[in-house]
Amino acid sequence: MQIGPYKLKNNLLLAPMAGVTDQPFRLLCRELGAGLVVSEMVTSNPALFHTRKTQLRLKHDGEPEPIAVQIAGATPEFMAEAAVFNVSKGAQIIDINMGCPAKKVCNVMAGSALLRDEKLVANILDAVVKAVAVPVTLKIRTGWDHDNKNALNIAKIAENSGIQELTVHGRTRACGFSGEAEHATVGEIKAAVAIPVIANGDITTAAAAANILKTYHVDGIMIGRAAQGNPWIFREIEHYLTTGHKRAAPDSAEICNTLITHLMRLHAFYGEYQGVRIARKHIAWYCKQQLNAESLRTTINKIESAREQIEIVKDFFEGQQALAA
8 A cells, every 4th residue: 555655564553542542563564464553633823832732742853753743733734833842853754633522522613513614624635735745635424424524525625625635434423433433434435535544433453444445445444533542453464465364363462461561561651650551451451351350450541660560460360360270
């Protein structure tokens, strides 16, 4: 799969997720098979460019190319400025967020709220594409609500604006994350435009990914929530697409080792105080299918030491192996 000058190793992408796709998680998903990973969304408000939160989201040291950064906002001038700023910090692909359904984003007319105003969409896309020399991509939903599904119109606007890849989450803004995602819309879009089109939403298994690729002829698959606690999903999908056979899920020893690597990276990236707290949700995701997971979560949420957090995880998985013996 190609985005501008960048040929990806496969057509499997990690979705940008606020509070999740920080550098430690992006690196892990790359190592486990993702062809492209996209950063947490970075605000287009220049007053916030130098906050600790934004600065951490701008860290790309040691990441494989291409570096893709998502920006969010509702003003063409600010979005163009944000694109230029992020390129100066190492971004090689700029992704525009018009898919986030969160109220705090939509209430300021950003994210999927922009889908209501096709003229503003065109102005933002034109401004960003003209501002930077790197490829610009776009992530959208199928529309505002069931009666206002205009993704096909937006896709044509995007193509005419010079957008080089489009990802479509198969829900409207009104759906949030409820119900089931539909991918017929992304299939219609793929048939109507020449740029690469990516399907996103409720793709939780290798078989589901293969079926969507075959049925709707899209160029790739973007995985979001299904990768939380399960970064192996990328290698499992890649294996299935390559061989036609299902790859075995990781055993408890591999889950433990991968989780500990992830925790160590979080502690180093954020520092112990913040890293330990951010790690708690990841531990819960990794362990939700394990026996006694609720008890572990209760214990982990009380721990404030990085060393102790890692030791408790090790002990938990040793107990899992003993239960399975």
